[in-house]
Amino acid sequence: MLIPVLGACESGGMAPKNESSRDQELPLFNPHMATFDCQLEAERLPPIDAQADVWFREALALDSADIFPDRRDYKKIVWLTRQAADRKHWKAMLNLASLYIEGHDPSHGVEDAVRLVEEGMRLGVPAAHDRMGTYYSNGTGVKGDATRAYAFWQRASEMGSPAAMAYLGKKLKATWDDPQGSFWANRPIGLKMLECAYAQGNADAAFQLALSYRNPAPRAPTREDRARALLVMHEGVKFGSEDCANSLQMEFGHPFDPEKMLAPYIDKARAERYRLLGDALGFDPSDRFPNLDKILPLPPAELPPWNGDRDTLLNAARGVSPPPASPKPGAASQRSGRFHLDAAFALRDTGQETRALSAPVEGFWQPTGLNVREEHRVRLAAVPPGLYRSGEEFPIFTSQDGKRRITGIVWRRWDTIRHNHGAVEPFAPAGMVRIVPRPQPLLSRPSGEACPVSGTWQPWVRPEHPLSSAFNVYWRQAWMVKGQAFPDPQRDWQLPIPAAEVSWHLMDSEPVSLL
8 A cells, every 4th residue: 555645734734736637636635634524426416318228237237247357348348337337327437448458358458448438427426536545556547646646535535425424434543643654543534434434334334443443542442332243244244345245154153262252152053154245255255145034033033044055045045136127118109210218117307407408318319498489499309318329419490481590599419217117126237136026915104113024025205306326226125023123213223314214114024044
């Protein structure tokens, strides 16, 4: 790790100024910051186009850890990822940058990757700022500069990047400053960062936070500290933390210090299940186990019987999703050419407008006119949104008699959304969840009630909620036991979502059976 130059931090110095995003002016990293305000990444992210998200998930499935690298179709992976990135799918943009750096597209290189990340930064994506910090740390496409790396990581954490907060939180939670500048004594701020990243499901933050709760130096840990650390580490396994799984294997199986162990007692059976989970996460860090409590509840709950089959254990702990419903054809799906829209999608007005002669970005664009004659306005209103590539010229419209060009046209952009009428359908890349039809009749409950049926429950907020993209996801699912209180997002997950805004939906009521 490069050593950051911190002298300017103490005097409020600034990094060099340049018009380029990679060279933008940033306050230098201050490891002794007095305050930190937890921001959530989801509140800053641009909307994701639904069609682009399908392409993105298809690319992830083709790049699965289950496929040997030399057997992966990287040509198709790059094509799908680029298709999504062209629609400004920010995750696809960052993945495409990685594909360029890894050499999977000979026509694009490191400079193209840096430009993609800069584009993500201009969209306000916190993860793009975090990535630029990594590029400066590693000297990827830019001159290696740890000072700027930490400045970008600090900016990313202020914007809500859980990855940046997890990294800096680990660096700041020490009890003394390292003279070499690799960690610092700012434990209160370090813990705030870790807790904020943990609330967003970050696996690395869960592990570091559990370690901090376990060792609340300078005081000795209490029983409550250890119980809290055990719970956070267990939740970290759900988030995909190999470190949490391996640590709990040791805690229940071979504790280094029995007098300070987190587990209430030695339990070899639990240790073996954590071992298998840790092995799975070591093989595929993108795996998630939201229904972990179904097969491995914390004590004092008893372990369900198990036949010893690895796949049976792992699949039971994974999330579930219903098979996608067959959408009814709409008017747009009956059109042809650029005006055709797959029946699986509907259009959403983004509010973005341009008077340019060509499309600024790929998407569906529709001509409108506020300062045109009524007859022209009627003519434009009859034109449905059409798909235009980035830079593609818009057509010229003329009067009904074809003699006069219609001027003053404003083009309005639409993106795609899932045409499922708000159904509870948490999507995931192929292989990441079990496809299970929802129990009939459909069962839902408000957050304030007790669970009426044991099973897998999905928390959900209305699609237009500002945090829906971070909340309506499969890894937020929970295996609930009848009579158990549903989690409170504010109390249990540190998310600013009142319980009254959340509903819980039964996704799978299959009895616990690992035999």
